[in-house]
C-alpha cells in the first residue's frame with residue numbers, strides 16, 4: 350500500500366517521517382498527472398502546492414481550524430489528504446468537483462471559484478470565531494500571487510490589518526504566474542522579495558550551514574528567517590505588508606515541507622495577522638507542465654500523460670474565431686485596444702498582443718478595474734474591447750452600469766464561456782450575463798450563432814461609439830454555419846415552415862441551431878413555424894416584436910436564465926406593446942448547477958430540439974384553432 354493510500358485524514362500525515370513525506374509528495378504528483386490527464390482539470394496549480402498542502406495539514410487541525418483556498422482550483426491535493434482519493438470522475442457528473450465542495454467534505458469551505466475572495470472569507474470567519482469565544486481556532490487563507498492582484502484581496506488586507514488580536518494566517522502561494530506571469534506593481538514587489546540577490550545568498554548560506562549544524566544553528570537560522578525583524582529587513586526592507594501592520598514571514602521555499610512547516614508554526618503561534626510568503630513552481634515535477642511557456646498547464650483537457658499533448662484538438666473554437674477577427678479589426682482600426690483580466694491566452698487575445706503589443710492591457714485579476722479603465726480609455730479617444738469569461742463580468746456589473754453605460758462610453762465586451770460551461774460547476778457557468786445586462790440602459794448585446802455571425806457581430810460592435818456593446822458566445826466547438834433564408838428588418842429568418850406559421854421559434858445565439866431543429870420537428874407534425882435569430886438580442890428589436898405579433902405562440906430557446914433572459918424580455922416588450930401573444934421560455938433554471946457536461950445539462954433542462962418541439966406541440970394543441978380566439982390563453986411557463 351502506498352503512503353498516499355494510507356492517508357485517510359490529515360492526522361495520518363503527522364505519523365510520517367520527513368523522508369516518508371518526501372515519498373508521499375512524489376506519489377501525489379504521480380497520482381495527479383495520471384488522474385488529471387485522464388479527465389482534464391487544473392494540473393499546473395496543483396502540482397505546485399503538493400508540499401505546501403502537506404505542511405498545512407500537518408500544522409493546522411482542519412476542519413477545526415479553517416483552511417480557505419482562494420479560487421479553489423489548487424485544492425486537489427487538499428482533497429487527497431482529506432479522504433477523497435477517487436479521482437476517476439473528477440469534474441464529471443457524480444464525481445468529485447474540481448473545486449472545494451461542502452457537499453463533499455467538512456474540510457471544504459469556499460466553493461466559489463471567483464478569485465480573490467479568500468481573505469474576506471477568512472477575515473469574516475476569524476471575526477465570528479472571536480465573538481463566539483472560539484478564538485483559539487486558526488484561520489488560514491491560501492491565496493495565489495495572481496489572486497492577490499484582485500481588488501477584494503486588498504479590501505480584505507485593509508480590514509485584516511485592524512485585527513491585531515485575531516489570529517489569521519495568509520499563505521501567499523507565489524509561483525509568479527496567474528496563467529501568464531503576474532503583472533503589476535504588486536507582482537514586482539513579490540518579485541523583489543523573492544529575488545533580492547544579496548538576501549538569497551545569505552539565506553542559502555543560512556540554510557546550508559546554520560540549519561544543518563544541530564539545534565543551536567537551527568535556532569539561529571529560524572531567528573534570522575523568522576518574522577521578527579531580522580535578516581530580511583536588514584538586507585531588503587519590507588515596506589508593504591509590514592507597513593500595513595501585517596507580519597511578514599518569508600520568502601520560504603514552498604517545496605521544502607520542513608521549511609514551510611516551520612514558518613506555519615510560527616505564524617500560527619503569533620496570534621495576529623501574518624503573511625507567509627511561499628515560493629512555489631507551477632507544474633512542478635511534470636516536465637511538459639514545467640516547460641510550457643503559455644501557462645504551465647494551468648487547466649488542461651484530456652492529455653497523453655507521457656507527453657502532455659492533447660488527446661482531442663482545440664476545445665475552444667469560438668475563442669479562435671474571436672482571436673482572428675480582433676486582429677483583423679485591429680489592423681483596420683488603430684483606436685481599438687484590448688483588455689484582459691489575467692487571461693490573455695484563454696480569451697483569445699494572444700495573437701492580438703503579438704501584433705499590437707502596445708494596444709493590449711493585462712490588468713491582473715481585476716475585472717472591475719478593467720471595466721472602468723476601459724470607460725476612461727473610451728473617454729480619451731480609444732475603443733476598448735474588454736474580453737472576459739461571462740461569469741467574471743458579474744464582478745464588473747456596477748462598473749459597466751455606472752461608468753460605461755451611464756457615461757455612454759463606447760466599450761465592447763466580449764464574453765467567452767457564456768451559457769452552460771458545465772464541468773467547472775456552479776460558479777463558472779456564464780448564465781447570468783443576459784439577465785444582468787437586460788437591466789443596463791442603452792446596452793446592445795449580440796449572441797452570434799456561428800462563425801460568420803460572430804465575425805459580423807464583432808465588427809458591428811466596435812462601430813458603436815455611444816454606449817456599451819456586448820458579444821457573447823459559449824465554450825466549445827463552433828457549429829457549422831447556419832445561413833439565413835431571409836431577413837425581416839434586423840432579424841435573420843432561418844426557416845419558414847407551413848402556409849400559415851403559428852409558432853415563432855426564436856433561437857438565441859448558438860441555440861439557433863436547436864431552434865431550427867424545433868421548427869423541423871413541428872413541421873413534421875403539421876405545425877407551421879417561422880424560425881428566427883435576432884442576432885442582436887438586447888434591446889429587444891421592434892422587428893422581433895412585430896414578427897411575434899404575427900404568430901399565435903412564441904418559443905424562445907436560449908442558454909441563459911429562462912426566467913430573466915431574452916424570452917422574458919420579449920414577453921415584457923410584447924406586453925408593453927399591448928400584444929397578447931404567449932411566450933414560452935426555454936433556458937436554464939434559476940438554481941446553482943452541479944458540475945456535469947454541457948450536453949448532460951442541456952438534456953436535463955429539456956433544451957434539446959425534440960424535447961422543445963414536443964412541449965411546443967402540446968402548447969399549440971391547447972391553443973384555439975387557427976384564426977379563432979383561444980379558448981384557454983396559454984400562460985407563460987417561465988420555466
Ligand SMILES: Cc1ncc(C[n+]2csc(CCOP(=O)(O)OP(=O)(O)O)c2C)c(N)n1
Pocket residue numbers: 394420422423462463464465492493494495496497522524526527528631647690691692714716741744
Ligand atoms: C474573478 C476571477 N477572474 C478570473 C478567474 C480565472 N482564473 C482562475 S485561476 C486564475 C489564475 C490564478 O492565479 P494564482 O492565484 O496565482 O493561482 P495559480 O494558478 O498560479 O496557483 C485566473 C485568472 C477567476 N477564477 N476569477
Ligand SMILES: CC(=O)[C@@H](O)[C@H](O)COP(=O)(O)O
Pocket residue numbers: 420422462647648695766773824
Ligand atoms: C479556475 C478558473 O477560473 C479557470 O482556470 C477555469 O477553470 C478554466 O476554464 P477553461 O478550461 O474553460 O478555460
Ligand SMILES: [Mg+2]
Pocket residue numbers: 493494495522523524525526527
Ligand atoms: Mg500564481
